[in-house]
Amino acid sequence: MEVIELSLQQHHPFPALDDVSVAVGYFDGVHIGHRRVIETAKEEATRRGIKSGVMTFSPHPLTIIKNQPLTNYLITSKHEKMKAFQELNLDYVIVVQFDHLLAQQSPEAFVNQFLIGLNIQHVVGGFDFSFGHKGAGKIQQMDDYAQGRLTYSVVDEVSAESEKISSTSIREQIRQGQMQTVTNLLGRPFSIEAPVVKGYQRGREIGYPTANLDVDREHIIPHVGVYAIQVAVDDRIYDGMASVGFNPTFDDHPSEPVVEAHLFDFNESLYDQCITVYFLQYIRDEESFSDVDELVKRIEQDELEAKNFLQSNQA
Numbered sequence: 001m002e003v004i005e006l007s008l009q010q011h012h013p014f015p016a017l018d019d020v021s022v023a024v025g026y027f028d029g030v031h032i033g034h035r036r037v038i039e040t041a042k043e044e045a046t047r048r049g050i051k052s053g054v055m056t057f058s059p060h061p062l063t064i065i066k067n068q069p070l071t072n073y074l075i076t077s078k079h080e081k082m083k084a085f086q087e088l089n090l091d092y093v094i095v096v097q098f099d100h101l102l103a104q105q106s107p108e109a110f111v112n113q114f115l116i117g118l119n120i121q122h123v124v125g126g127f128d129f130s131f132g133h134k135g136a137g138k139i140q141q142m143d144d145y146a147q148g149r150l151t152y153s154v155v156d157e158v159s160a161e162s163e164k165i166s167s168t169s170i171r172e173q174i175r176q177g178q179m180q181t182v183t184n185l186l187g188r189p190f191s192i193e194a195p196v197v198k199g200y201q202r203g204r205e206i207g208y209p210t211a212n213l214d215v216d217r218e219h220i221i222p223h224v225g226v227y228a229i230q231v232a233v234d235d236r237i238y239d240g241m242a243s244v245g246f247n248p249t250f251d252d253h254p255s256e257p258v259v260e261a262h263l264f265d266f267n268e269s270l271y272d273q274c275i276t277v278y279f280l281q282y283i284r285d286e287e288s289f290s291d292v293d294e295l296v297k298r299i300e301q302d303e304l305e306a307k308n309f310l311q312s313n314q315a
Helices: 031-048 061-065 078-087 100-104 108-118 139-146 167-175 179-186 292-312
Strands: 002-006 018-024 051-056 092-097 120-126 151-155 190-197 211-214 224-235 236-245 258-263 274-284
Touching: 018 092, 018 108, 031 051, 031 120, 031 151, 051 078, 061 100, 061 190, 078 092, 092 108, 092 151, 100 139, 108 120, 108 139, 120 139, 139 151, 167 179, 179 190, 179 274, 211 274, 224 258, 236 274, 236 292, 258 274, 274 292
Parallel strands: 002 092, 018 051, 018 120, 051 092, 120 151
Antiparallel strands: 190 211, 190 274, 211 258, 224 236, 224 274, 236 258
16 A cells, blocks of 8 residues: 655645546545445446555644644544555555645645546545535536546445434544444444553552553543453453543542553553554443542452453454
8 A cells, every 4th residue: 555645835746646546535434434435446446457545634624624723533543544544455545735725725726636637537435525615626516627537436325224424423422432333333443542651550559550541632532431442452452441531539630531441461561552442332431439449349340341241242
């Protein structure tokens, strides 16, 4: 998979790619609906005997349109999204820098520069994909912009249980802690990949050491509470449980939710390592306990519930 980064501000000319069929969109989450768009582009590439690719944008357009960083929003970081693309066996991933210049570009100019100019032969978008200044360009009107110089496909709404699958609806389910629903909509468990940093080390003192995740502020965090999880460490998967919250039993309350993962049957140090936590099942809301002994009893119960869920859901 070749990754190509492009910007309207770059000084060197854009490359002319091999003939390629491309799916275009931001693709936050790379959910089932997104995959339908991408698979349609791949199918067209196979039919024509040309290469396949994805065109995405960085940062998220809302960052530029609202002129402020996003917080607690992205389902997938740029790195996580690239890993998802890697699994889809694409030839190209084109990452277009979204900035004020791009936001002001007309639909016709976008098509000329970023589609025709790159030698894209076929473009696929979801039914609600728009582009150009104030989203004036619609994928359904591509003939008007391209003037026969490329072909296109529009993928209709993809639904689950009569509800449109969208990044917006998935974010809402994550914020509610509905992890099994999220898994169904994403086509895989929701996860956070982040480095492990030192915390207060209270878990170690009570017999439940945790890996404290340094989560990027843009990344969405699940509903506050306790979860059954799995954790990827150096290509190995461990069962565990995670706490998302403010540690109300103790005096030092963080200003933002902290994500801490406890791995079962794991005794190694994880400091400064990057791990991936998969959130599989919400167990309970965060509670404040009168003393540490009461907290430990509740954690022991959480461990039992998490292990029961994980064992009952083994493949």
